[in-house]
Amino acid sequence: MELKALLRTRAWISVMLALLCVLGPTLSVLADNNGALPQAGSKAGSIDHTTIASKNLIPTYAKVLDGWQKNGAKANHNSSITISGSKLAAKSANANAAVGTYNGKNGVLIWSAKGDEWVEYELDVAQGGLYAIEMSYHPFVDSRDRKPIALGLTVDGLSPFIESKSLELYRHWKDKLPIVKDDNGDEIRPAAVDISGWHTWELRDMSGAYLDPLLWNLTPGKHKIRLSGSDPMALESITFKSPVPVADYLTVRNGLPKDAPPVQAEPIVIEAEHVEWKNDSSITLAFDNDIANSPYVRGKISYNTIDGTHWSTKNQEISWSFDAPETGFYKIAVREQQSFVSNRASFRSIMINGNVPFAELKAYRFPYASGWKGVALADDQGVPYEFYLQKGTNTISMRVTQAPVIPIAADMDEATETLVKLSSDLRTLTGGVDDKNRTWDLKKDLPGFVDQLQELSDKLTATREQLISINGRPDAISQGLVTVSKDIETLLKYPDEIPYDAGRMNKMQGKLAELLKQLSSQPLQLDRIYVVPANKPLPKMEATFMEKIQGSLINFINSFKTNEKSGTADDQVLNVWMNRGRDYVNLLQTMADEIFTPQTGIKVKVNLLKDDKLLLFMNAAGIAPDVGIGLPHDTPFDYAIRNGIYNLKQFPDFDEVYTKFAPGAWMPYFYDGGYYAVPETQAFSVMYYRKDILQNLGLSVPDTWDDVYRMLPVLQQNGMNFTPVEHSIFLQMHGLEYYKQDGSGTGLSSEKGFEAFKAWTDLQNKYGIDQKSDNFVQHFRNGSYPIGVADLNAYLQLTVAAPELNGVWGVAPIPGVKQEDGTVVRWTGGNGGDQFASAIFKHTKKPQESWEFLKWWMSADVQERYGTDLETLNGVTFRWYTSNVDAFAKLPWKEDDKQAILEQWKWFREVAKVPGSYYMEREMMNAWTRTVIGGENYRTSLESAIKEVDREVKRKMQEFHFIDTNGNLVRSLNLPVITKPWEGVDKYVKK
Template identity: 40%
Template sequence: MGTKTVTATKLALAGLLLALPAAGPFASGTAKGERSGPLVLPPVRKLPEAYASLYSQTLLAWHEQGWKDAPSDADRLPGSRYKSASTDVTVRADALQGKSGVVQVPQPKAWVEYEIDAPQDGLYQLELTVLPGEGSSGPVQIGVKVDGGFPYFEAKTIQIPRKWKDSVYPPKLNEHGDQIRPSQQELSEWGVRLLTDAKFTSPDPLRFRLAKGRHTIRLESVLEPFALAEIAVKAPRPLPAYEQAAAGWKALPNGAEPGWLLTVEAEQMTAKSDPSVQVQASNDNLASPASDGRQIYNTMGGARWSRGGQSAEWTFDVPKDGLYYIHFKYLQNFTKDVISFREIRIDGQVPFRELQSYPFSYSRKWSVEALQDDKGEPFAFYFRQGTHRIGLTAAPSATTPVRESLQSIVDGYQEINRQVAMVTGIKNRSMVDQNRDWNLAETMPDVAGKLRALADRLQEQVDQLQGLYGNSLQGAEGLRSVIFDLRNMAETPDLLSKRPPEMHAQNLEKITSFIDSLGRQPLTLDRIFISSSPERPVEPPGTLTVVGDLVGNFFRTFSPNYHYYGRRDPDGIDVWVNRGRDYVALMQQLADESFTAKTGIKVNVNLMPNPGQLILSNSAGREPDVALGIAEGTPADFAMRNSLVNLSEFPDFASVSEQFQPGTLIPFTYDGSVYALPETVALNVLFYRTDILKSIGLKPPDTWDDLYAMLPTLQQKGYNFYFAKLNYVPIFLQNGASFYTEDGLNSGLNSREAFNSFKQWTELFTVYGLPTEVPSFYMHFRSGDMPVGIADYNTYMQLLVAAPELAGSWEIAPIPGVKRKDGTVVRWSGGNLSSGMIFRSSERRQDAWEFLKWWTSTETQSRFGSEIELLNGVEFRWNTANVEAFKKLPWPEKESKAILDQWKWYKEMPNVPGGYFTPRELNFAWTRTVLQNQNYREMLEKAVFQIDSELKRKQREFGFVDKQGSIVRKLKVPDITQPSEGAGKP
């Protein structure tokens, strides 16, 4: 394309941008249906009896029984004055950060009890003076028992967040002028906290009912150690309305200077509750400071500041006593028509009721608004001369009544499904018989009424939300389709037997996903303005500014530096990384500090947005020296085409490989040589709800026979077991089946062991009634209808981060296995791997090997894992494939042991030419057997035939057989037969 053509294209596109209406994410103006100021929140309603243990329902019951807030405080005790404690609890002899009489609770399940005298009947709040101990980046979690029992469900897990801050402001710059995300620094200091529930679902601190007299309060550690200096039982302090607070302030002398204005950059946080509450880059010139085409962290929050209880805090100084106003420049365009709520604190306290759940309305544009009432009148705040703090906490409490009601509807729907399954025996799609009729209207005479009631209740919640948000509510279409479906089923309940359970699962998924979305409260802040005037201090970007910025960004895309993916030092080896920008920046930093400083080898760590670039670069002969973050099947594919360095040819490969479990090298081995090293591993483990299994008298299954024995009881109680339909590798390997013959030239699935394995796999669904479609095991595990199942590392992190209310109610264990005659349980299983490999075209193979050794070493992996978690929060915990490095990361002891026990049984399917047909044909065979009721043996035989055909075709291509089909050479297929007792020690 010539210069004139390029110029013409630019001008044409620029003209098109100028002609567009300002309706993008940064358009100015007021969106239709926007609301400002406090809203009327939904009332707490009585739910079915099954929800009586929820805090909202318990508090409602207490109020109905006549219990009121206590008029005065009860006891205040030093931490050392406990009544009793577990043996591992100690009292410090010396002062700890200026406080004496401190009790230390060192580990999960440790506890300490206090005896409290309540001066009168009433509802009280608990205030703790706490110092989180050394642990992971996660919050301290405790349980609170009163007189031997938990007063409500939320008391089982109460979070006490740590305090963090960015290590440096403004962020440092890299050589390209982009800012580097700052590391996180924990502020280890005492905090005085009224206890709130883990997800901030209540607008007030938790209340505890105490009759007049003596009571025992037990504090139990759930996660993370902590020190306790003081426990106080306090009377709740009702918040005044704004009018009351303002009346007192207006009586004070107002010395605020007219026209005084202070601007606080939102990215300059003084403190925050979670490392994942981060500075963000707007990538435009509409936030301050302008990015000008660089990566500038000029905002904070966004989607990473959305979980209930996540908070951030800023400090500011006012020159004189007086009345001031607070404005925010914010962007809330994450979910159409949905409001994000924040609890707003001034100097550590919510000054009046209207700031408990303050709404930030949806808008496609940047907004500049004052904190104001529902009529648009700004709130005035009285500040004394000096330093003050303003804190914002994500507060989904406004939607709690609706979310709890929706969850009760989900449970009611599931109960109907369970009853239908018990009557008909239909547990999945394969059991549906369209030729058989059931008279469910007679067998379950109340089913139609229950379905109508569910539809009515669901409609009521949709109406409630529309009243809260005042708009059409994105996402409600899915709820409306469920309402339509429920009413339709109520008209013809006999047809329930002909509806596959998967259709009901889809309806349930729509509701549970909506519940989850309501609990998220994302918000982006650019600036906070403190001024002596109620007038807006600045205007949001106007149409011309927005269009000008869009045009400027468009022209910047033609700059060679627009997409900066890393360093380009010609003296360095090139490393491409298939991960996010934060990972790449930290890897470059560590490489500069550790690897280059010691070896003198310079490294260019570059972001690879799309792994498909490797194929294109290979075709063009422009590969990097090293590629990282590569999926497990890719190295073998490149090795077959002679594109990778054989790592096992390096003299020290044997000692390097000892850092990994032998089974993790199988997917990277081709024809007897190893072409990649593992980076991360996502193991399969067994997840189980300890609370639910205990309630129905079951234990987690140790073998498949244990699972078969527990399923009848589990399913009769309305629960089920989760097993992903394509997770067949454990079953085949545990039964001694091989996916390929020893010479690697034929499928090994025509053996007796393979047929038995395939039969076991398919019968889990056709005989034992496991669900064939489960869109989200996490959601079902969290709601409790699938209290046990097999899943991987990602599920663990979801539960740890997004389901704090379940802390202490679930555990993990090795997956079920097959018991040998000697009593050993065989638990072979695989899991997704990522890897690092060196390209054969590299002119610096030895330097690349030195880098790959450094990167996968115990020291580097443990340091990187620790720092990436500190940088981004516990949800970024690094699942390293280096066993010793894994042991050094902040995993809880019990979970670490379960993972290591399963890890020694790690084994995956080997890679051979044409091997991609094996999972494909097994999937087809499963579908025909389970969903189409075909004979399992015939379907596996058909799959084997197709697999062998493709294997032969690829073997001819790679020279293992000649055109006549005669064997030219055999393939070396890796295998291990015994579990590893340690890294590299079979």
């Protein structure tokens, strides 16, 4: 009966999901209210459903601009209005904004934003029309934040288009030169230094979707301009001006001097890696061993090019400067590689001295080609463009643009939404059951379905042809569209059989989503830029056939050489193996050479460990390192029970180190009274919520799971839901103990254990939460999961990949369980895949030196600098999840979000390990499957899991002599007991 009820519920929810798919994900109109949420107890569910989950609630810029132009809005006016940053009309109550002096300029707004804040200006427009907005600003260079300044802009309380909610003002960066080398003579990739000053920037959409800056339609009269954000900056002025049209090449060329004398000078060669500035610190240098690259050092790593894979998205821009020896006409050529995605072209906006000189360079196409090529900037017939340059310093800038492929992306996105809608319609029809015994007449049973599917196939064909035209040739994406079209044609051959294979619709959605993801990348690798007098030939830019043969031979020989000799150890230095990427290793080596060795006199060699499984073999061969870093969280325990690593409690000052980390973070590294590793990174989950959707639904952020249960009907009535929750997140706060304190078996068999397991499975069986979630971030963006639990990786993904949600989502501690005394318990385990540790191996001859290194490595100052430098080098997605809370609190987290994360941190308690504990995860999931999928009684199912886990734990406890052959406990593991939240974060949590 319960299963039938569940199926009926599922069918009903499918109807609501169909409504959701038609309406699409919601976007905020609440930024003007600071994203405030209603108080607990406010009326929920009494809403106008047309305001919820509508992707088009705030339309795109393209649609709005088209509407403005059709209604007569003109851009060809001469009006220009400048507002001083100091002339505030209003500001939010929490805004840290004052007028002062910053970096040489007086009377500017110094906005030391610490949370979601806003400032407002009044604008008096005499001449109506379309205006571009230019800002003169200065990022806070001394701030710990490394990302661009994110802003939302409203006019008279409204966001006219979705792109206005996610604007960015960029910093300027420059690689630290000269590049230093390691002991092997290889260059170490340099970190970028923030060189930001006072900059001007015309506001653009942050994705690079449009060729020109954004425009706003301002009618005559007074307007209120509000800027909202949470990133600190100084603001000198905001200028509203008419857009400057860019003519085509022939028009521009005809307007230049016709009698300019030929330039008599040698070609100017610019090494691409020597940038004047770049607007993203994650645009890094790359080593390429093509023999024609400059510089080329045989057998050594030399960072001699701009990394194409890291210069491929959004508005990433690089600028180079050079001196023109004479005034006159020049040609420009580049030595580039564009072979990252088969047959795919990449596009760049190219500026000379800050401006696009003619329209053809707004989105210049670099076609796909295998290997390195010398390419002159030229027209469709290959005739090089001529650039008129003044004698002296000039600049060339290139900015990534997605504009040419945006129409394709829009078509593919629309096709995906159509498939989602059709899939929902199909699930509604079938109730989610593929009944092979039922006969369907789809045209009658689901009117319009077949016609929509045919129309979708035709649209995909047209999209493919348009993509080929833009790209210049067929590519993997256009071929992928052929595959999807063929899948649709296969379904249309026998439409009445579609309900028997509804899963194919979901597979097509996945294919389109993956193709759409590929479309957003525009990689381009550069070695050199050439500025050549127009009357002179271009220099040789590619290797000859014989040089290529020579280079291949050299690279082949060098491939047998390696500088990473992890299998050997130098007795004169401390050997550290790091289980991370090369950039991580190089950064740590640099810091050790710069800080640790001068302080202690201990020389350190940090080696790259490409696979942690190699430790097992090398340890058996007696060639393990002194220290291992980046070890998976389950590795130390496996070595501890086999006497392979050091018990850190042997060191006299261990207790002092212990107090610097959450007690719950030490749990996986405890064994038989000792601790065998230091927690290095710590990842756990928090709750994410959409402010806009919850306010529209009249819901408040839940504090307990009872609050969640009360809000679920409202969410589900509107086609939404809460995320599934992992057992380690849910069960501990509900009173479950995974193991007995002596380690002899599970602690699941208590009544609290059964109650906790039932509460966990009731999330699906009773409350209708989905059984699994394939992609939380995507569900969160489209509004189907406006609230849910996810790890910190989701935070970074939303920060980077969901600019449209700026200011309308927040973070809170995970809902807890209220106790009799009124306190709310939020115990939760972590995400083991993102938790790593550092340990000392037992064979080391330098235990004290190893311990000194571990203490230094995990100290607050070192962890803070390591995390900061890592993020500067690679971008915000490389945020370092340090276990040192003193360092964590100083990394560039948004203040409000950091408070929520730290509040959850105090309740972090990882599950302890015992011999045989690897069975727990498998059996817990088996028990869940039996109860939720199979409908088995929760108590019977959990008892089966307990029996299996206890059998394996007992077997392993006997193997390691904790239990004798008669099954009697010989000695206890004495697992730590943590009953109080950690007070170590209290100094950072605001009351």
